[in-house]
Amino acid sequence: MVQSIQIFDPIKTKKTAKRNRAIFVSLCIFPSLLFLVMFMYYPIVETFRLSFMKSSGLGQDRFIGLDNYRKLFVSEEFRAGLVHVLTWAFWSIVIQLPLAFFIAFSLTFYVNRVSKPMRAIYYMANIMPSAITAMLGKFVFSPNNGILNNLGNQFGWDWLSNMDFLGSERLAFWSVFAVATWAYTGFPIIYLMARIEQMPKEFKEAAELDGVTGWKYAWYILLPNLVYPLRILAVLCTIGSLKLFDLPYMMTTGGPGHATVTLGISLYRQGFINWQYGRASAIGVIIFLLSLIFTIIQFSGKKEAA
Amino acid sequence: MKKFTLVCLALVLVPLMAFAQGQSDTAAKESGPVTLTIWGRDIPDTAADHIYVHDLIEGFQKANPDIKLEYIPLGDPGLADKTKITMAAGVDQLPEIVQSWGGSVMGGYADAGRLLDLTSELASIPGSKAASDAMSWKGKTYGVAPFFAVAGIFLNEDIFARNGLKAPTTIVEMEAVCDTLLAKGIQPFACGAKDKWPALAMYMYLVNRYGGNAFDRAQARTLSFADDAFVNAAKTYQMWVKKGYFGTKPLGEAYGDAQQQMAIGKAAMMVTGSWMCSQFSNKEFTDQKIGFYAFPVVTGGVGKVTDVMGMTDIGFFATKNAEAKKDAVVRFFKYAMSVEACASEPGRICAVPGVPAKAELTGMASKVFAASQSVQFWWDQDLPPAVTSPLNDTIQSFFLPNSDVASSLKAFEELVIDEMGPVKK
Missing domain, CATH: 3.40.190.10 (Periplasmic binding protein-like II)
Known part of the structure; x- marks a missing residue:
């Protein structure tokens, strides 16, 4: 009779444990990986593929090479959208960020009974749904019964009551931008406040000893130390502008003419109204690539700062 | 294990x-x-x-x-x-x-x-x-x-009666009515051009009255969308905008605003679909007496009063x-x-x-429908989706005082060529 003897082999046991762990980890990762592939990477690849197709979303797609891109760049609507998002990004950086810095500094440096509720008030616009922000914007700029129009009528200021804030090609973009500035400045304020409050107290004490107080402290001490956060905010502003859709769409639907159209609005119209899935995908690709370029800029900035 | x-x-x-x-x-x-x-x-x-x-x-x-x-x-x-x-x-x-x-x-x-x-x-x-x-x-x-809905003119009967006006039957009469209303400080038309599509109803009629079945021919690609019938209609439309027939802020007003202007008697007429009949008959919505009439004809034009958009x-x-x-x-x-x-x-x-x-x-709208000899389906429901939103963009551009309507229509025609083919000779 042959008796089998089990010999304890530490190397084999270690290998088995390692293999089991690998299987376990793979099984745990699998659902999230599947989710990412299905809902993120596949749509990105599919968007790139569709951008080279003539597609209505129904029936057969036809390969047309770069024709969608060519048609976009000769389309007045797309060009207007591109110019608008870049203009929007530029002015967001030039107006919203200095404003945010100014408010963030005021709220952290001059702490009193008013400053605490003011923090909540400034941020409140940021947490409101875009639909409500747009409604409030319309409430202010509406041509016949808006606050500004009524104000003009009340004081007999015809120049104000005659202004068509949302219906004039000249004013519509800036009216929407004004609402956006009110709504979107909340986040940079909170972000900069957090960064200012994180700074060592010694900075402030040393500056005070040298007689650098108030706005001089803001300009000479704080600002140089906030260059990197401001750069990140600038990149976020730019990417946010490239994807801009909700506020201008709900306030003006991109009009009058193409006065407030953005790449997002153009994409929506091409895909859902005009049934031009290929062209809509091409806009999606352009937004993606532009966002990628700005993200790379962000990372290169990080390296530099490091 | x-x-x-x-x-x-x-x-x-x-x-x-x-x-x-x-x-x-x-x-x-x-x-x-x-x-x-x-x-x-x-x-x-x-x-x-x-x-x-x-x-x-x-x-x-x-x-x-x-x-x-x-x-x-x-x-x-x-x-x-x-x-x-x-x-x-x-x-x-x-x-x-x-x-x-x-x-x-x-x-x-x-x-x-x-x-x-x-x-x-x-x-x-x-x-x-x-x-x-x-x-x-x-x-x-x-x-x-x-x-089914037909487009026509909703008209404030009270305003017309107070000012001794009658429902116009020709475009010339309609312009005279508008001038009289403007002189009395009443906005002739409510539109809602901010939403784009509401501006289409009047343009469809103007093209029909100038050029008869011009749209059918353009759709069948035997006529260009930049043809005289379309351009003349657009020029008339833009001229009316410039004269102030649609108020001072037509592009800032949405369809809902236009309904309100009719409801409170600020505007005297509105060219839109008969789906508004229930609202304009509702005493809770408006205290104005509103009627519905067929769109006037152009004297010497091709389109007839019995050509109806629906x-x-x-x-x-x-x-x-x-x-x-x-x-x-x-x-x-x-x-x-x-x-x-x-x-x-x-x-x-x-x-x-x-x-x-x-x-x-x-009942008034039904009469217009019953009297119709031809019903043209609303353009933006009849053309391929690829060109309907650009069509409404083009028509909205007539409301921009400095826009060149002929160029806008030419650009639209180029898009139509791309989607529906060139005009057959």
Whole structure:
């Protein structure tokens, strides 16, 4: 009779444990990986593929090479959208960020009974749904019964009551931008406040000893130390502008003419109204690539700062 | 080792069991009474403009207890967007019935094989030809339209009476009326050009009155959209905008604002669809007396007063997903087109014979419809979707004082060439 003897082999046991762990980890990762592939990477690849197709979303797609891109760049609507998002990004950086810095500094440096509720008030616009922000914007700029129009009528200021804030090609973009500035400045304020409050107290004490107080402290001490956060905010502003859709769409639907159209609005119209899935995908690709370029800029900035 | 195997098995089996549970739920659902899912636009409440859908659902359920209706209101543009996305995904996720205006959008779905051909089943249902045509595509019928709308002039009778004015029958008379109204500080027209599509109704009529069937020819590609009829109509339109016929801020005002201007008597006229009859007849909405008239003719022009622009007001089509439930769908469509179901509608023009107009205003609109010799389907429901939004953009550009309408139409024609081909010589 042959008796089998089990010999304890530490190397084999270690290998088995390692293999089991690998299987376990793979099984745990699998659902999230599947989710990412299905809902993120596949749509990105599919968007790139569709951008080279003539597609209505129904029936057969036809390969047309770069024709969608060519048609976009000769389309007045797309060009207007591109110019608008870049203009929007530029002015967001030039107006919203200095404003945010100014408010963030005021709220952290001059702490009193008013400053605490003011923090909540400034941020409140940021947490409101875009639909409500747009409604409030319309409430202010509406041509016949808006606050500004009524104000003009009340004081007999015809120049104000005659202004068509949302219906004039000249004013519509800036009216929407004004609402956006009110709504979107909340986040940079909170972000900069957090960064200012994180700074060592010694900075402030040393500056005070040298007689650098108030706005001089803001300009000479704080600002140089906030260059990197401001750069990140600038990149976020730019990417946010490239994807801009909700506020201008709900306030003006991109009009009058193409006065407030953005790449997002153009994409929506091409895909859902005009049934031009290929062209809509091409806009999606352009937004993606532009966002990628700005993200790379962000990372290169990080390296530099490091 | 055993423990490890169990954990791995659980990781794999739990999602599988959840999936199987979902499948068995679906199977259980299907074994009950026939369920028809309907994607609709309006909330089925008892508000004046929703009452028909409300009574249709309730009435059909009472009369057909063996069929369960699941009505899902998706609003606007929710219904259009969701339908489009789901159609693109295939047939399986589609409901059995979708509310629709028919026309080219429905035609696109029909071409892609997503709709159920009910030509023979619906042939016996009595109704207006224009409404039936609207729910047909390339000779096949896919649904029904119990209500049909025509465009015309809603006119404030009180303002006209106070100023000794009569409903205009020619464009020259209409311009004289507008000048008189402007001189008295009354805005001649409400439009809602901010929303783009409301500006189309007047332009369709102007093109027809100048060029007769110019649109039909342009659609058939025997005429350019930059032809004289289109350009002259656009020039007239822009001239009226510049004269202030649409107020000082026409592009800042949406369709809802235009309705309000009519409701409070700020504007004297509005060229739009007869779907507004119920609202303009509602004393809670307006205390003004409003009438409905055919659009005037151009003296020496080609179009006639009996050429009318129209579109489906309420319609439904069946999807290919309803193939197994064809009988239930046909029963629903027949009920939707019954006098009983249509009787509750307070304001729309009914396409079903034997349903009297409840409101005086609807009666006026019905007369315009009844007198029509040709009904041109609303352009943005008739042209391929690829060019309808640019069409509305083009028409909105007529409201910009410095825009060159001829260039705008030429740019639109180039887009049409791209999508529908060049003009055939």
